[in-house]
Amino acid sequence: MTITNLQCRLAQRPAPGLPDPSIWSFTEETVADEAPDGQVTVEVLYCSLDPAMRTWLNAGRSYVPPVRVGDVMRATGIGRVLTSGAEGFSPGDIVSGLFGIQAYAVLPASQPRQLDAAGLPLPVHLGALGISGLTAYFGLLDIGKAKQGETVVVSAAAGSVGSVAAQIAKAIGCRVVGIAGGAEKCRLLVDELGLDAAVDYKADGLNDALKAACPTGIDVYFDNVGGAVLNAVLRNLATGARIVISGAVSQYNATDAGIGPTNYMNLLVARASMTGFVIFDYEDRYAEGRAQLAKWIEARKISPRTHLVKGIANFPAALNQLFAGENTGKFVLEVAEP
Ligand SMILES: NC(=O)c1ccc[n+]([C@@H]2O[C@H](COP(=O)([O-])OP(=O)(O)OC[C@H]3O[C@@H](n4cnc5c(N)ncnc54)[C@H](OP(=O)(O)O)[C@@H]3O)[C@@H](O)[C@H]2O)c1
Known part of the structure; x- marks a missing residue:
């Protein structure tokens, strides 16, 4: 049987602003019946949708190289081994890795990671137990050094990283205020995630609302x-x-110089610090982070949330939906039904 791979490629670099659909192209390739020696062929089931993808489309220096024009769009995913030319992988194994926005990924056996997927829905391994959860865990505790009794504020608190960061802060006994766009997301933060207060940044009076909360x-x-x-x-x-500078979603599509921290002198007045971090620097501690996140999930201190959109053809629109706040929890592209 011939297997055809559908792929979403970067056809050209976007202009500043929300990417136009014309920057993407869709291609088809035949997948070999057997994985080459030392490689595995993975049927991709889910891909992570990340705001950072927008930054990977730009030329220039960042924390990872830009996606090259003509390449399959970079994406972390979860998949099932179809054929294996390497020891340690067998057909049917559930794996995670950098698979890209495509139906099948053929990659060196050094790249995918075996996933112990028992118990939780697979997309949770891209969200609360994946890079999002790890970013929340190390960002809040290692960089932010949040402690019991402190007031913690989290922005994009109804999103993937933010919802986990806010729930970790609650789990360790902080007073937690979430910031999100719109009344419904703010209701969810208090009523369903159990935060102490929520602030709608789209409503008037953000400063006063923060002061009151x-x-x-x-x-x-x-x-x-x-x-x-x-x-x-x-x-x-x-x-x-x-x-803790985890990211700056509001600036990824800026068409001008963007908005910088004009009130930064308050750092001096408050003897405060502002620190950026990249989660990849914590790779040797991922196991520790995952173990603690799994415990909190089991104890229902963290409720993982997934927002699914289906089909590779919907990737371009889905990426832009992240910047319209259309997701709640981890936004995931379902490439194939598991
Ligand atoms: N440092 C690291 O290593 C690392 C690793 C992973 C992710 N991150 C960062 O973590 C952040 C969250 O990523 P995520 O995957 O969890 O995405 P997400 O929060 O699930 O989705 C993005 C959310 O951002 C909010 N948003 C969009 N435009 C906005 C604007 N103009 N102003 C304010 N809020 C806006 C939207 O929520 P509303 O409806 O509330 O507007 C949207 O749902 C991103 O900045 C990402 O780059 C950092």
Whole structure:
């Protein structure tokens, strides 16, 4: 039987702003019946949809090289081994790795990781137990050094990284305030995730709302969005505050120089720090992070949430939906039914 691989490729670099659909092309290739020696062929089941994908489309220096024009779009995924030319992998194994937005990935056996997928739905291994959860865990505890009794504020708190960071902060006994767009997401943060308060950054009066929600000031800010929200937080810091720069979603599609932290002198006044980090630097501690996240999930301190969109053809629109806040929890592309 001939197996055809459908692939989504970067056809040209985007102009600043939300990517136009014309930057993508779809190609088809035949997949060999057997994986080459030393390689495995994986049927891709799920791909992670990440705001950072937008930054990988730009030429220039970043924490990873840009996706090359003509290449299959880079994406982390979960899949099932179809054929194996390497020891350690057998057909049917569930694996995770950098598979790309395509139906099948043929890759060196050094790349995929065997997944112990018992118990939880597979997409959770891209969300609360994947890079999102690890980013929340190390960002909040190692960079932010959040401690019991402190006031923690998390932006994009209804999203993948943010919802886990906020729930970890609750689990360790912090007062937690989530920032999200719209009344429904704010309701979810308080009623379903159990946060102490929520602030709608799309409503008027962000600064006053933050002040009211954090009467003793903000000890730790886990920042996923940057821009105007970061500036409002800077006005409400407690002495000794730590700002964790996880990302800056509000700036990834900027068509001008973007909004920087104009209120940064408040760092001086509050004797505060602002630290960026890249989760890949914690690779040798991933097992520790996953073990603790799994315990919190089992104890129902963290409720993993997944937002599925189906089909490779829907990838271009789905990427842009992240920037319209259309997801709640981890946004995942279902490439094939498991
Ligand atoms: N440092 C690292 O190593 C690392 C690793 C992974 C991810 N990250 C970062 O973590 C952050 C969250 O990623 P994620 O995968 O969990 O995405 P996500 O939060 O699930 O999705 C993005 C969310 O951002 C919010 N948003 C979009 N445009 C916005 C704007 N202009 N202003 C404010 N909020 C906006 C939307 O929620 P609303 O409806 O609330 O607007 C949207 O749902 C990103 O900045 C990402 O780059 C960092």
